[in-house]
Amino acid sequence: MLSRTADNLYWLARYMERADFLARTIDATRRLAAVPTSKSGPGTEWESALEASGAAEGFRETRAVAEEASVVEYLMFSTDNPSSICNCIEKARTNGRAVRTALTVEMWDAINGAWIELKRFVMGNARGYDREQSARFLEFVKKASLDYDGAAHRSMLRNDAYWFSRLGLYIERADNTARILDVKYNILLPETEAVGGSVDYFQWAAILRAVSALTAYHWVYRESLKPWLIADLLILRPEMPRSLIACYENIVRFLDSIGKAYGHKGAAQRHAHHVLARLMASTTKEIFQSGLHEFITAFVEDNTRLGTMICEQYLFA
Amino acid sequence: MLQCFDEMTLTDGATRAVYGKVARWLTETPSELLASRRAQAELLFRRIGITFAIYGDKDASERLIPFDIVPRVIGRSEWMRLDAGLVQRVKALNLFLADIYGPQEILKSGVMPTDIVLANPYYQPEMAGRRIPHDIYVHIAGIDIIRIDEGDFYVLEDNLRTPSGVSYMLENREVMMRVAPDLFAEYRVAPVENYPEALLATLRSVVPQAAGGEPVIVLLTPGQYNSAYYEHSFLADKLGVELVEGRDLLVRDDVVYMRTTEGPKRVNVIYRRIDDAFLDPLAFLPDSLLGVAGLFNAYISGNVTLANAVGTGIADDKAIYSYVPEIIQFYLGEKPILKNVPTWRCREPDALAHVLEHLPELVVKEVNGSGGYGMLIGPHAAREEIELFRDKLRSKPENFIAQPTLALSTCPTSFDTGIAPRHVDLRPFVLSGSDGIRVVPGGLTRVALKEGSLVVNSCQGGGTKDTWVVEDACLQNLPCGALAKAARAPQALDQ
Numbered sequence: 173m174l175s176r177t178a179d180n181l182y183w184l185a186r187y188m189e190r191a192d193f194l195a196r197t198i199d200a201t202r203r204l205a206a207v208p209t210s211k212s213g214p215g216t217e218w219e220s221a222l223e224a225s226g227a228a229e230g231f232r233e234t235r236a237v238a239e240e241a242s243v244v245e246y247l248m249f250s251t252d253n254p255s256s257i258c259n260c261i262e263k264a265r266t267n268g269r270a271v272r273t274a275l276t277v278e279m280w281d282a283i284n285g286a287w288i289e290l291k292r293f294v295m296g297n298a299r300g301y302d303r304e305q306s307a308r309f310l311e312f313v314k315k316a317s318l319d320y321d322g323a324a325h326r327s328m329l330r331n332d333a334y335w336f337s338r339l340g341l342y343i344e345r346a347d348n349t350a351r352i353l354d355v356k357y358n359i360l361l362p363e364t365e366a367v368g369g370s371v372d373y374f375q376w377a378a379i380l381r382a383v384s385a386l387t388a389y390h391w392v393y394r395e396s397l398k399p400w401l402i403a404d405l406l407i408l409r410p411e412m413p414r415s416l417i418a419c420y421e422n423i424v425r426f427l428d429s430i431g432k433a434y435g436h437k438g439a440a441q442r443h444a445h446h447v448l449a450r451l452m453a454s455t456t457k458e459i460f461q462s463g464l465h466e467f468i469t470a471f472v473e474d475n476t477r478l479g480t481m482i483c484e485q486y487l488f489a
Numbered sequence: 490m491l492q493c494f495d496e497m498t499l500t501d502g503a504t505r506a507v508y509g510k511v512a513r514w515l516t517e518t519p520s521e522l523l524a525s526r527r528a529q530a531e532l533l534f535r536r537i538g539i540t541f542a543i544y545g546d547k548d549a550s551e552r553l554i555p556f557d558i559v560p561r562v563i564g565r566s567e568w569m570r571l572d573a574g575l576v577q578r579v580k581a582l583n584l585f586l587a588d589i590y591g592p593q594e595i596l597k598s599g600v601m602p603t604d605i606v607l608a609n610p611y612y613q614p615e616m617a618g619r620r621i622p623h624d625i626y627v628h629i630a631g632i633d634i635i636r637i638d639e640g641d642f643y644v645l646e647d648n649l650r651t652p653s654g655v656s657y658m659l660e661n662r663e664v665m666m667r668v669a670p671d672l673f674a675e676y677r678v679a680p681v682e683n684y685p686e687a688l689l690a691t692l693r694s695v696v697p698q699a700a701g702g703e704p705v706i707v708l709l710t711p712g713q714y715n716s717a718y719y720e721h722s723f724l725a726d727k728l729g730v731e732l733v734e735g736r737d738l739l740v741r742d743d744v745v746y747m748r749t750t751e752g753p754k755r756v757n758v759i760y761r762r763i764d765d766a767f768l769d770p771l772a773f774l775p776d777s778l779l780g781v782a783g784l785f786n787a788y789i790s791g792n793v794t795l796a797n798a799v800g801t802g803i804a805d806d807k808a809i810y811s812y813v814p815e816i817i818q819f820y821l822g823e824k825p826i827l828k829n830v831p832t833w834r835c836r837e838p839d840a841l842a843h844v845l846e847h848l849p850e851l852v853v854k855e856v857n858g859s860g861g862y863g864m865l866i867g868p869h870a871a872r873e874e875i876e877l878f879r880d881k882l883r884s885k886p887e888n889f890i891a892q893p894t895l896a897l898s899t900c901p902t903s904f905d906t907g908i909a910p911r912h913v914d915l916r917p918f919v920l921s922g923s924d925g926i927r928v929v930p931g932g933l934t935r936v937a938l939k940e941g942s943l944v945v946n947s948c949q950g951g952g953t954k955d956t957w958v959v960e961d962a963c964l965q966n967l968p969c970g971a972l973a974k975a976a977r978a979p980q981a982l983d984q
Contacts, residue, residue: 173731271732273725
């Protein structure tokens with residue numbers, strides 16, 4: 173397939189996944205900020221939402237105070253935030269439009285439908301911040317991402333177009349899960365267990381909500397929220413679709429499919445196998461001993477490096 | 490007001506036979522239902538994303554071409570005549586191109602002045618003396634046809650460079666079948682859905698002789714900001730070929746490759762939707778970012794086929810247009826089946842004098858203009874506009890031709906306010922391959938939505954209709970096919 177097509181499919185999937193993650197993060201933060209006894213003071217939850225979205229720096233350059241209305245606006249609609257939900261959907265569609273032939277009708281319908289709907293929300297937003305309206309917007313974004321993903325899953329031929337598209341999705345997803353862990357790693361440290369209390373519970377629940385794993389947690393562990401189990405779920409549990417290890421199982425699988433179809437494997441495959449092998453060999457205990465923050469930082473770097481390697485190997489030949 | 494031919498209702502109030510069912514459908518369908526069908530059609534177009542960008546219109550970078558839900562109906566026997574005329578015309582134009590870039594016999598014979606060809610900005614001197622694969626220049630032609638009475642079809646314009654609109658022909662049919670299934674079922678409408686297959690067969694038939702193996706065909710687009718991008722992607726998809734931009738192609742040792750995830754892959758045929766001037770910065774416009782450096786050399790080395798060929802613009806030039814009847818006579822020894830609109834070539838002093846004298850009655854066109862721009866419609870023009878054209882004509886007469894203002898036929902068109910006649914034209918698409926000429930029965934009907942307007946171009950407020958070529962004797966009702974009603978197994982409620 174055309175390198176440019178692979179590139180567009182890869183980024184289309186990344187942007188749709190990113191929009192979904194942003195929507196979940198905003199949703200979770202809003203719940204958290206509503207908890208009365210927040211020990212960290214007003215506004216910090218919104219600071220951390222910005223950090224998790226990788227938008228903190230850009231926000232500080234253009235906005236003064238991180239409070240609900242300004243952060244939500246920045247993450248949802250701002251045109252100066254390159255990764256606002258609005259820009260994600262816009263870019264996803266631009267990528268999709270560039271490769272209309274590689275998309276199935278269902279995929280295009282999902283993405284173009286979302287884009288048309290988005291325009292209406294943007295017009296609504298011009299009337300000012302409205303909590304109810306923005307809650308509806310978040311639901312819409314989650315559904316749009318789900319529709320796109322479902323359309324891709326159900327209607328695409330299982331060939332390189334599908335594999336590149338899925339690679340984009342899982343690399344983005346791994347990045348998002350790692351980011352939320354990194355921003356919240358301090359509250360996942362075992363010592364905080366002693367502090368206990370409801371505030372931490374809400375913090376932990378918020379992390380799980382951001383990756384839509386709160387219900388999954390209860391099904392997997394059948395006990396109350398424990399920080400090390402949350403880390404276990406999001407990093408090492410293969411049955412959790414947003415865990416780092418689940419993402420890498422998929423990444424390795426799809427990279428291998430591409431390698432097999434093309435009759436050649438390269439640096440990207442080797443690197444992905446290496447990352448997966450390390451995740452498989454890890455235990456929660458070791459991760460906490462050697463430092464959760466260090467572990468996550470190293471993972472984010474590895475994941476970014478894989479993205480670069482895929483580009484070098486396939487996309488800009 | 491011009492007296493014009495309505496394709497449904499004759500001046501005596503009688504309905505033409507082929508429109509019988511349309512007329513009944515329009516009277517019997519309540520206006521709210523027609524309105525909801527219009528809304529449904531618009532929604533369908535918006536969902537599939539058929540949009541059209543208008544140059545110079547920043548706010549509406551993607552816009553829908555209005556679609557009218559009343560089909561334009563043409564009888565089979567009328568169509569057969571049109572079809573024969575189209576085949577004849579395109580065949581002659583291909584021979585003409587091969588001749589003027591080859592032995593130039595038509596110029597030697599004195600049928601037309603030499604300078605009208607050789608000094609024409611669309612004549613590509615680089616192509617002179619070159620042989621191109623299978624001697625076919627115009628693989629895809631869109632011939633604009635109008636009718637002014639029951640009897641004759643006139644050719645308004647030949648589009649021989651990168652004619653567009655075929656995606657509307659195909660999508661209009663899909664939408665029409667969904668919004669008016671009953672009316673559709675009552676006629677036997679000739680299908681158009683095989684157009685992509687015919688196009689693919691045509692493109693495969695013109696692979697360079699040297700190429701071995703399975704031919705690789707691509708569609709070259711200027712990119713997603715081009716006004717016809719939707720069509721490019723639509724066609725590439727239907728053809729099952731890669732939609733490439735200039736940056737996806739590279740030329741090495743006069744061979745064209747596309748950049749793929751598996752490395753460079755050789756390309757044999759390029760269905761290009763980019764104008765000659767932008768094809769190759771080394772051969773034509775040096776600052777073109779849309780093209781591919783070295784493409785022209787690969788082309789003249791015979792390693793790749795371009796469809797359409799480089800240099801076809803000369804044959805759809807409005808100055809050459811007036812000679813097409815002579816061209817048909819010269820190459821085929823036949824009388825033209827389709828008429829040409831009488832044309833005054835303003836480069837000729839007698840014609841110019843006549844045109845200047847009758848400006849308020851005439852349509853004046855720039856020979857190199859397109860899209861309905863740079864055009865004077867005498868009867869509709871203000872005095873100042875006419876005087877402006879008078880000056881233009883005097884200073885550069887060779888840039889203009891003039892034609893009588895034709896009373897384009899009208900077709901019933903559905904509006905919120907009811908059904909009203911509007912002027913239409915028709916663009917059928919003619920495909921020429923080494924294995925013959927193919928015309929899919931139908932085409933793009935464009936309709937001037939503004940009352941009284943004769944400009945059907947989509948960039949100037951024109952809309953489109955589905956075009957139905959129907960069996961002449963389809964007046965009896967067809968039986969409805971009964972659906973098989975097989976029961977589906979239900980889930981057992983208890984174990």
